[in-house]
Amino acid sequence: MSGRLEGRVSIITGSTSGLGAEMAARFAAEGARVVVSGRSRERGDAVVAAIRGAGGEADFIACDLADERSIRALVADAVARHGRVDDLVANAATTATASGEKTTGILDLDNAVLETSIATNIRGLLWLFKHALPALIEAARPAERRTSSIVAIGTSGTRNGAPGMPVYFSTKAPVEVMVRSLAREFGGRGVRSNCISAGLIQTESEMRTMTEEFRRYVLKLNALPYFGRPEDIANAAVYLCSDEAAYVTGTTLCVNGGAAF
Template identity: 40%
Template sequence: MEFTDKVALITGSTGGIGAETARLMAAAGAEVVVSGRSAERGTAVVEEIIANGGRARFVAADLTETDAVRRLAEAAGPVDVLVNNAATFPVAPTVDQARESLDATLAANVRAPYLLTAALVPGMIAKGSGSIVNVSTMAARVGMPGISVYSATKAALESLTRTWAAEFSPAGVRVNAVAPGPTRTDMVLATMGEEGAAQIAGTTLLGRLATPREIAEAIVFLASDRASYLTGATLAADAGRTAA
């Protein structure tokens, strides 16, 4: 199995895309560190993985808190794969955007992956191998009203993907990103509603929402040795929305 003897930390993996990524990586042999705010949901993901013969453990972390990022890095220990997936998704016109929500989104979507990567990448560099996958969004490239903070933070994460690739790849650590289109996750449906999500899905070339599994497959591919010649890339998993 392609992730045998590897440890993978996946943030925001108590549900949605992150949980599907954890399941796939565990099935491929990885020891998975599941992380998120909900101990109940995280424990459920871990128990499911173990019941299916995989290896997993849960570390609770609210990544809007700097100390929580530090504690997560310490609890995870050396990792071979880091998936920066956790994010907050506020919806509001720019003129109505609450300061508290702005600060929390910047903290979770930019500061947390920055600090977590800075804490864990030295271990990868010391081994001469590793893979970091950042989860972005098609909204980082397509202007969409009402999600200015979310799209800006994800554009920043794509920029960091390129910079980190330039910094770390010569030492054997690949850094890539996946930019999903509209996906049927609890967060998307809770924020936009079924009708709103369907409207955005209708603008894609395939005309439908992605399943979390479809996005997770792209993440796992980039993390694996099958993508060994890819670094600094952002893979658009958006049903062609940014292509045409």
């Protein structure tokens, strides 16, 4: 452990798998007490067990981002257990297609998919910010340059577009706008707010749903000739929550192999 997040309490939504699970492990390795969250207790408990096994501190609090009461309870429970919240990594999102495929073309538009995507990726994110901000403000000491941090995970696909993803991209694009708004409104109270715009990262779910055609499409877009790994996003998130980023707010850090600048 190198202790870049020592003493911090970090909520990471959607950390029962994929990028969130990787960030949870890295945050714990950097000394944070991590609140692992998602709907699946089974997968959340496995992430917590792995972190504890490696000597880190973590616990699981279930939360469904499509349910405002559940979001409020997540933050209240985290404060009750740990006394503070220093970081909110807003990572959870749904791709919400019945088939398990990410693509939901506009010609196949389905109201259930639309509702779930809006409820989780837009409404849920706004409620999450609303309920977490009081704790983040409370933990910050801006006069001493001690800040709290919001990091929201966006996708670079919103910049380039891609076939068959109008619902997913439409509900992910607002992330960058949200963090800029929060950066303006809450910077004075010591809350930094940034976005990581992720390119294609080889998570288990991404590899499962990616077609060969899409693979080739992304590699053509990338300036670098390879895909991202979960640790690429975790490295960026650790930086943005650490004191090394004390003067960084309102920005979008592209971690996307040059797919979009």
